[in-house]
Amino acid sequence: MCADMPDYKDTVFLPETEFPMRAGLPQREPDWLAHWEKIGVYDRLREKAGNRVPFTLHDGPPYANGHLHIGHALNKVLKDMVVRSQQMMGRDARYVPGWDCHGLPIEWKIEEQYRAKGLNKDDVDIVAFRQECRAFATGWIDIQRAEFKRLGVTGNWADPYRTMDFHSEAVIADEFMKFLMNGTLYQGSKPVMWSCVEKTALAEAEVEYHDHTSHTIWVRFPVVAVGPARADYEDDEDAFFGEQRQLYLPGTSVVIWTTTPWTIPQNRAVAFNPGIAYGVYRVDAVAENATAQVGERLILADKLAEAALAQAKVTAFTREINCRPDDFDGVLLAHPFRGVEGGVAEWDYDVPLLPGDHVTDDTGTGFVHTAPSHGDDDYQLGLKFRLPMTYNVEPDGSFRADLPIFGGQAILTPEGKEGPANVSVIKQLAYAGALLAKGKLKHSYPHSWRSKAPLIYRNTPQWFVSIDKKLDDGMGTYGDSIRQRALTSIDQLVQWTPQTGRNRLYSMIEARPDWVLSRQRAWGVPLTCFVKKGAKPTDPDFLLRNADLNARIVAAFEAEGADVWYVQGFKEKMLHGIANPSDYEQIFDVLDVWFDSGSTHAFVLRDRADGSVDGLADLYLEGTDQHRGWFHSSMLQACGTKGRAPYRGVLTHGFTLDEKGMKMSKSLGNTIGPEEIIKEYGADILRLWVAQADFTVDQRIGKEILKGVADSYRRLRNTMRFLLGNLAGFSEAEKVEPAAMPELERWLLHRLAELDAEVRAGYAAYDFQGVFQKVFAFATTDLSALYFDIRKDALYCDAVGSLRRRAARTVLDILFHRLTTWLAPVLVFTMEDVWLSRFPGEASSVHLQDMPETPEAWRDPALAAKWATIRQVRRVVTAALEVQRTAKVIGASLEAAPVVHVADGATLAALRSVDFADLCITSDIVLTADPEPAEAFRLPEVPGVGVVFELADGAKCERCWQIKPDVGSHGHAGTCKRCDEALG
Incomplete structure (x- = not known):
């Protein structure tokens, strides 16, 4: 610029805004939290609900134990984005957060405290112990509530639900007693997944699978009798030997293979599959130190024979005879411990050879050792053929003290490590001449998800709900059994996101056994029932069923909580005038905590004023593991008490992994907690990571990924800053009607109309990734790289009253209201910052706004094609x-x-x-x-x-920098015609 040339810098309408380029989210976000707390955003939204259609997302309760991990953050942010987007699209979106409070993890923590003090839990009054558990849960609820709120999650934090509230416990008991009254509750004795460390049965949802190295053994079961008696063939000896001579010859054994040697003392049968080809194999030669003997005959599945014989160090063999399925009819075997020294005749019984469809020829020998007390397939076979159950294993995982040879030996130690039982059984099999071979196998094995210790199947008396019993309860619209109602609900009543969730839950419920409700613990809602002394579980009067009694129990729990069940004299008080207390025993098992959380629909959706009008949730949203957890238990529970699923929609998300796709683990040092991310980047960056991820699969997170998220955030922030800067002083008087706008603005309105429909459809389908991608692409491509770039000149240099500038500012105002509300469900803090920068005020908040309706008239396909x-x-x-x-x-x-x-x-x-x-x-x-x-x-x-x-x-205009031939020929020195006129 020449020295005597005027400076036009102050005549250009440069952006004006106090909205900072640097977000400073970690420091500034707490201020917005305080603002929302002060104005009561959630309550104000409920007050203005009016005739809005309700939308209820029912919170799957996290467990009140420990700080939040990144999976919690993913889950709660997804829920928050659902609630906020539904609210801003015109619904009355309700969210009541809740907590699961009962159960083993908290009980375990209190026991640990006792052990550290040298105290024994059993020496403490149970009510006092339960009160310590309650206090522990209360403390963690307060901590987790603050951590959830720091993520920017909206909801009724002032009045959440807790499964340990007195009303909650009363309803859980009442829901349990509905099963008592409809006849589906029964006491049975069957094998269940058992934790020797925690000394309790576990539900399927409490079981996880990890690699485990197990002993494997190949064991001989000698043939001692064949089906038809020889007397039946006394007139035709050759016919008898022709049919079953291969089984009748001395020295013939059926060979089984198992990975649980400790179950051999409990054996009651051996199973085969009639569809598998079997043969009798004579051992002709063996290697040194082989346990196989030359001349013995072993019955094996043909497909597995060579591998099994090689394991037994057999170097030569002959397949003598083909076995037909009929050949196994009525065959009896000897238990491998029959007649063993010190056995005291414990195992001197015949072992039947029985057909079973569960037997395969994939591994092993084609024969399955069957202990009905220690496996589900074994149990089912035992039911079918009336095999006896055994009670050889104690709650701590040791053999009963009076079991010959093995009495008192531990299968698993109290720490979850392998005890001596397996090795002792293997040694005794070798001593008895029954061990053909042994080895080790690394395989997937069930573990407790709490103690991480291996589990066993153990036969114990437990309380079950029959899911196939025909119900006559007037709720048969979707089926007459719990299983049928659940399967119908899955297919007809529930929208699944993603659809694969339907298949997973359907297959689980289709194949699952009856529901085990009981746990042998102290901290939970008790099974509120009484059983008649001396009666058998199969007797019709075994359980006391009385509606007046149930009402008394519910009223007592409502007033004093479930602790009252354990107060001396409670049984007498409840049964007074109904039954003779001395005739009944009070049950002190507690309910599986999945029954607690499965019942939440009743005391939250049904009973709360801010619940649901029809007691149903529009959405349940949890991780994919909840197909075997909360989704599952809620479905079973509600199908028994409501006749259908308690939800209309289910959304499942994957797990969080590190940047390399590895599972996060403290031992690997690859964990990253929400508080770390918030401290470095702010909660909005964490929320944006959630929005950018495909939640239907596992998500990766780490420093490099977060840097990319932060870059996307920066670009969006610049877009919003441009809007704010160029809307300074904008008023209603400036607005231009769309029809009068230049084509560029009308094209942009068309894009907004298209995008508005896509955003709403995306939010309705919970496609947050799709919504963000579309809005981000629009902001960076259509706006920053095109529209803003083109219109900077008009915004900065056109005259204040020019149509082009007014139209551009009108469109920026329209953009502002849409972008802030479209992005508010994701970037809750940043969009509040943007909103308050333009509309400050003590009661102002973007989260009190709805997404503006977009006129259909803005759509102009012909103009869009032209542009x-x-x-x-x-x-x-x-x-x-x-x-x-x-x-x-x-x-x-x-x-x-x-x-x-x-x-x-x-x-x-x-x-x-x-x-x-x-x-x-x-x-x-x-x-x-x-x-x-x-x-x-x-x-x-x-x-x-x-x-x-x-x-x-031409020359460069000193005001707008365009090069024009007319520059310098106007009244204002060094200006073009447009700038000269703008200067007046």
Whole structure:
């Protein structure tokens, strides 16, 4: 600028805003939390609900034990985005957070405290112990509530639900007694997953699978009798030997294979599959130290025989005879411990050979050792053939003290390590001559998800709900059994996101056994029932069923909580006038905590004023592990008490992994907690990570990923800052009606109409990733790289009252209201910052707004098609200018006045109908139908367009920097005509 040239800097309308470029989220987010707390955002939304259609997301209760991990953050942020987006789309979106409070993890923590003090839990009054558990849960609820709120999660934090509240415990008991009254509750004795460390049965949802190395053994079961008695063949000895001689010959054994040697003392049968081919194999030669004996005969599945014999160090063998399925009918075997020294006749019984469909020839020998007390398949076979159950294993995982040879030996120690039982059984099998071979196998094995210790199947008396019993309860619309109602609900009543969730839960419920409700613990809701002394579980009067008694129990729990069940004299008080207390025993097992959480629909959705009108949730949202957990137990519980699923929709998300796709583990040092991310980046970056991820699969997170998220955030923040800066002082009087706007603005309104529909559809489908991708692409491509770039000149340099500038500012105002509300469910803090920067006030909040309705009239497909063509040609021009900028021929596009050769007449007409130089940010442009010369710049993907670079002719305007021939010929020195007029 010449020294005597006027400085027009103060005449340009540069952006004005106090919205900072640097977010400072970790420091500033707590202020917005305090703002929401002060104005009571959640309560104000409920107050203005009016006739809005309710939307209820029912919170799957996290466990009140320990600080939040990244999986908690993913889950709660997803829920928050659902609730906020539904609210801003016009629903009355309710969210009551809750906590699971009963159960083993808390009880275990209190026991640990006792052990540290040298105290024994059993010596403490149970009510006092339960009160310590209650206090422990209360403390963690307060901690977790603060951590959830720090994530920006909205909800009724002042009045959450807790499964240990008196009303909750009363309803859980009442829901349990509905099963008591409808006849599905029964006491049975069957094998269940048992934790020797925690000394309790576990539900399927409490079991996880890890690699485990087990002993494997191949064991002989000698044939002692065959089906038909020889007397039946006394007139035809050859016929008898022709049919079953291979089984009748001395020295013949059936060989089983198992990975649980400790179950051999409990054996009651051996199973085979009639569909498998078997043979009798004679041992002809063996290697040194082999346990196999030359001349013995072993019955094996043909497919597995060679491998099994090799394991037994058999070097030569002969397949003597083919075994037909009928040959096994009535065959009896000897238990391998029959007659063993010290056995005291414990195992001197015959072992039947029985058909079972569960037997395969994938591994082992084709025969399965069957202990009905220690496996589900074994138990089912035992039921079918009335095999006796054994009670050899104590709650701590040791053999009963009076079991011969093995009495008192531990299968698993109290610490979850292998005890001596397996090795003792293997040694005794070798001593008895029954061990054919042994080895080790690494395989997937069930473990407790709390203690991480291996589990065993153990036969114990437990309380079950029959899920196949026919019900006559007046709720048979979707089936007459719990299983049928659940399967029908899954298929007909529930929307699954993703759809694969349907298949997973359906297959689980289709194949699952009866529901085990009881746990042998202290901290939980007791099984509120009484059994008749001396009666058998199968007797019709075994359980006391009385509606008045149930009502008394519920009233007592409502007033004093479930602790009252354990107070001396409670049984007598409850049974007074109903039954003789001395005739009944009070049950002190507690309910599986999955029954607690499965019942939450009753005391939250049904009973709370802010629950659900019909007692159903619009959505349950949890991790994919909850197909075997909360989704599952809620389905079973509600199908027994409501006749259907308690939810209309289920959304499942994957797990969180590190950047390499590895499971997070403290031992690996690859964990990253929400508090770390919030401290470094702020909660909005964590929330944006959630929005950018595909939650239907496992998500990765780490420093590099978060850097990429932060970059996306920065670009969005710049977009919002541009809006704020160029809306300074905007008023209603400036607004321009769409019909009067330039085509560029009308095209942008068309894009907004398209995007509004896509955003709403995406939020309705819980496709947060899709919503963010579309909004982000729009903000960075359509706005920052195109519209903002083009309109900067008009916004900064046009006269205040010019139509183009007013139209642009009108569109920026429209953009502001849509972008802030579209993004508010994700970037809760940042969009509040943006909103308050423009609309400050003590009661102001973007979270009190709805997404503005977008007029259908904004849609203009013909205009959109035209502008798609214009943008394609513009790409060729800007690419041609970039070549010149890179070559340092020009420094800015305003120095250029390119010649654009366009072959297509319609395209050329479209370009001439707009100010194409303005769109290309050049000082001038020449459009021509002349054939493009050889030196013209082209893009292969835009045929028929060539650009010849030319420098702009004229001088640089000192105000707008455009190069125009008329610069310097107006009243204001060094200005072009447009700027001269703007200066007045």
